[in-house]
Amino acid sequence: MRQFTEDNLTDEVVARLKGVKNPRFKQLMTSLVKHMHAFAQDVKLTEEEWFEAIKFLTAVGQKCDDKRQEFILLSDVLGLSMMTVAINHKTEPGATEATVLGPFFAHGAKEYGYGGDLREGATMKGDDVWVSGKVAGVDGKPIPGAALDIWQAKADGIYDLQTDGEFELRGRVKANDKGEYAFKSYKPKFYSIPMDGPVGDLVRNTTNNHMRPAHMHAIVSAPGYQQVITHVFVEGDPYLDGDAVFAVKNSLVAKYKKLGEAEAKKVGLPAGSFKLEFDFKLSPDKAGAKKARKKIAASDAVA
Ligand code: BEZ
Ligand code: FE
Numbered sequence: 631m632r633q634f635t636e637d638n639l640t641d642e643v644v645a646r647l648k649g650v651k652n653p654r655f656k657q658l659m660t661s662l663v664k665h666m667h668a669f670a671q672d673v674k675l676t677e678e679e680w681f682e683a684i685k686f687l688t689a690v691g692q693k694c695d696d697k698r699q700e701f702i703l704l705s706d707v708l709g710l711s712m713m714t715v716a717i718n719h720k721t722e723p724g725a726t727e728a729t730v731l732g733p734f735f736a737h738g739a740k741e742y743g744y745g746g747d748l749r750e751g752a753t754m755k756g757d758d759v760w761v762s763g764k765v766a767g768v769d770g771k772p773i774p775g776a777a778l779d780i781w782q783a784k785a786d787g788i789y790d791l792q793t794d795g796e797f798e799l800r801g802r803v804k805a806n807d808k809g810e811y812a813f814k815s816y817k818p819k820f821y822s823i824p825m826d827g828p829v830g831d832l833v834r835n836t837t838n839n840h841m842r843p844a845h846m847h848a849i850v851s852a853p854g855y856q857q858v859i860t861h862v863f864v865e866g867d868p869y870l871d872g873d874a875v876f877a878v879k880n881s882l883v884a885k886y887k888k889l890g891e892a893e894a895k896k897v898g899l900p901a902g903s904f905k906l907e908f909d910f911k912l913s914p915d916k917a918g919a920k921k922a923r924k925k926i927a928a929s930d931a932v933a
Contacts, residue, residue, distance in 0.1 A: 640667040689828040697791045699733040703829045706730055706875035707838060715859075722913045724768040726858045729877040732847065733824075734789040735781060739800040745897070748780065748801045748815040756785040756816030758903040760889060763812075765805045765850060765910045772809025773912065776852040777802055780813065782845070787821025814897070817886055817904050818844040820867055823874050833874070843869035843878060848910070855912035862908050884908050 634642055643663050650656040669675070693700035705711045711730045719728040742748065749758070765776035781800035783789050790798040805811040822840050824830060833840050844864040851857040863870060863878055865885040870878050886904045894903050 636671065640664060643667070686828055686832070693827040693829075698824075698827075700827050700829055702731070702733040703823060703827075704832070706732065706877075707823070707829060707833055709876050712876045722768055724911050725856075725913045726850065726860055726910045727879040727881050728858050729861050729879060729882065730875055731849075731859050732875070734783075734791050735779070735847065735849070736791055736797065736800065739779065739781070739797055739802050741802045741804060742813055743804055744806045744810065744812050746801060746803055746813045748799055748803075748813050751796060752784065752798050752816070753795060754784045754786060756819070758899045759815055759817045759886060759906055760893075760897045760899055760903065761813055761815055761846070761906045761908070762810070763907050763909045765809045765811060765852065765912065767855060768911050768913055773852045773855065774805065774807040774809050776805040776809060776811070776850060776855075776910075776912075778805070778811055778910070779803075779847075779849040779851075780815070781847045782815065782818050783821050785816060785819060787819060792824065812897075814899065815846070817906075818846050818864060820844045820869050839869065839872040839874045841869045841872065842874055843867035850910045850912060852912060854915055856915050858910065858912060860910075862906070 631642060640663065644660050647656055647659050647663075650659065670680075673679075690700045690704055702711070715728050715730060721727050740750075765773045765778070767773060779800075779802050781789070784798060790796065790800065799815060801813065803811050803813045820841055820843050823833070823842060825833065825840055830840070844867045845861040847861055849857060849859050861877060861882055863883045865883050870883065884906055886906050889897070889899060889901075889903045889905045891901050893905070894901050
């Protein structure tokens with residue numbers, strides 16, 4: 631067949647997917663082609679605009695390396711990451727809500743036990759904080775040995791992966807045999823998403839915010855439970871209602887309080903330090919759910 635027009639081109643592109651064996655891949659490609667063609671027709675896409683988009687996507691790809699994931703950032707600022715989280719994580723009542731992974735997760739962080747110090751080797755100081763809580767199932771049963779992958783930005787709002795430095799302010803914290811976890815860190819601060827690449831240019835051309843409210847990231851996992859990829863935000867942060875990547879959930883906003891003098895001494899932090907108490911609740915694993923989520927984290931996050 632030849633002589634395609636606006637009226638029959640979409641059908642022909644879709645028809646050529648007829649023999650695709652993997653049904654899910656076929657469904658994804660068919661829908662993608664239909665939506666892209668409908669978009670082009672809807673906005674009457676010009677050739678200049680088409681080429682601008684090609685140049686933009688090329689720049690996004692070129693900005694990616696083993697430490698920088700500009701495509702995740704693009705997905706985040708367009709709300710696609712949170713839309714995918716929302717579709718896939720209709721949280722069971724009581725379970726910790728999921729939110730975006732973001733571009734700064736890294737495998738291979740050091741393991742810590744109860745009370746571990748994530749400030750080790752930090753090149754920049756912040757307000758000391760004792761973070762503690764429990765990991766339990768939605769039934770309230772503690773989960774001994776649950777793992778919490780924690781990462782956060784330094785006091786200047788920059789992640790270790792954005793510099794040439796070693797891992798900083800990240801670690802894999804193991805809960806004790808009562809499902810309790812604790813670690814020392816710095817109180818997170820709000821920061822800007824990376825604005826020095828093509829996604830920054832895009833954001834500057836819109837009226838979206840480029841700030842993220844202060845938060846620490848956590849991936850909480852345990853055998854027999856669904857892994858949750860989430861954040862804990864700082865109550866009172868000025869950007870909670872304007873997060874650049876739409877990731878804030880009320881249940882994930884927590885209060886950083888001041889440690890009493892005796893409490894601070896007990897945990898080995900200076901007077902005036904903060905404490906954060908936050909419990910994580912996991913849903914029981916449903917066949918495949920954990921596997922699928924893990925695959926996303928492993929393949930999309932930087933190595
Ligand atoms: C982050 O929190 O690390 C993050 C998430 C999405 C985009 C940029 C940064
Ligand atoms: Fe972050």
